[in-house]
Amino acid sequence: MSHTAHIPSHRKPRRSASKLALRAGVAGGVLSTIAVAGAAGPASAEPVTETIEMPTLGSLGTDLSSAVAASAEASQQEALDQSLEAQEAAALQTAAKEAKKAKAEADRKAEAERAEKARQEAEAKAERERAEAEARAEAQARASRDSARTQLSTTSASSDSDSGSGSSNDSGSSAGSSSESTQVSSGTAASIVAFARAQVGDAYVTGGTGPNSWDCSGLVQAAYAAAGIDLPRISYQQSSMGTSVSLSNLQPGDVLYWGSRSGSYHVAIYVGGGKYVGAQNSSTGVVERSLDWDPPSGAVRLL
Template sequence: MSHTAHIPSHRKPRRSASKLALRAGVAGGVLGTIAVAGAAGPANAEPVTETIEMPTLGSLAAGSNLASAVAASAEASQQEALDQSLQTLEQAALKKASQDAKKAKAEADRKAAAERAEKARLKAEKERKEAEEAAERASRTSTRTQLATNSSSNDGGSSSSSSSSSSSDSGSSASDSGSRTQAPTGSAASIVAFARAQVGDAYISGGTGPNAWDCSGLVQAAYRAAGIDLPRISYQQSSMGSSVSLGNLQPGDILYWGSRSGSYHVAIYVGGGKYVGAQNSSTGVVERSLDWDPPSGAVRIL
């Protein structure tokens, strides 16, 4: 067996080429020193037969390429892992965005359906009110026509009555509060017809029609329908004409509450022991019995 010692060339793949070259240079220096020492020694000294096998340039290049390949592989693996992580995050973000979009669409659909239902309800409510108002107007028109017809027939009957009959009727009309069945005639009929046609209208302070009134506004409009102008304020209306007792009322008389010169409420006597007045915001325009709220007095304008 040869006495030559062989140095194995196995090296770690991550050692850089510069380190390998440095080590090769150091080894070369050592060999040079050994050779010089051998030449300066005794002539009969045995020659140095031990040799050291140094790595070749090819092996150095192969090691460098292997280190580069390992580094490139590690970088590729790291990039692949990063790409997979980014892809996972993108998929999660897309999934969440899709879920949020579905929720937003469902909420928008719900709100749209609720708005449509509310619009339909409001439309139906409006149509119902319009139908009720139309029916009420038709009823008032019918009432007004019927009262006007009755007034005309009563006027014709009274003009053909005999003087004795007229005298008897006068006595009966003087006690209208007792019989309470006298039908209005002439201007009184127009006043009563107008007042009754407004029953059901709303009450509003300062209201003068056509669908909302206060007490004096209704009285003023009713008398205007008969061609008679009255002041606007209740105490001014009750100060006009002549005072009459509540036991001698005739249709068309103005009823008042409070003192005659300081009344706070007025209404129109329509016969049969009843009156029509714009009472308050809760009741609106109503027809009531005198017993429901007895007035303080009455005046006669006609």
């Protein structure tokens, strides 16, 4: 038995093909050098004294491994740099798209704000012009009503003066008395009609009693008050007074009513010519209308 039998055998690691090729190349080079030196030896008088120092196989393997590792690291770094460049390019492209989109949205909002501002300014201007037009119309209507009321007062005073004069001249005759009664009645009716017509164009307001807004019974009450006649405030109370008359026998100053006489819900003043003046509603205000526009239920005469 061998004296080394007790030592476990170990299989040597297999050398890679590249290392075997390298060593074979190095060995071949050494043998070639020796062969050349041997062929020249007998003919030369001087022995070979120069020694060629060859690299060891261990150092060559280490250098090769270092070179391979460095090449792999360089390749990996280059691949990483290219990946970073691609990511940066993609990020720049995305940022450019987002910036373009944000700019378009900002432009759209700015345009919408400008349009809204222009619309509000146009509406405000139209509202100012409408208010100014209404104010001018109201001022003209007020001036017209004031003029009509002044004329009404002058006419009423003249009628009262003429009536008093006629009464003193013919106090003892029945004909004179009848003439006076006719003049007073005509003057009173004219005053009522003139006052009612002077309010046309005023607003309708529930409970309104003037001077620039009325409801139906408030207007009738004020028109009769202008002629010196007191009437109740409520429409059914007004239509319950006086004498009932046919719609075919109306006279200026008669009170028209809608509904039953003792339960009327609307009243107006007949002004002659088949027309009446009344505070109709909040949409129309005080108007002068034909009887056909809204035929009344009946009429009463208070004069």
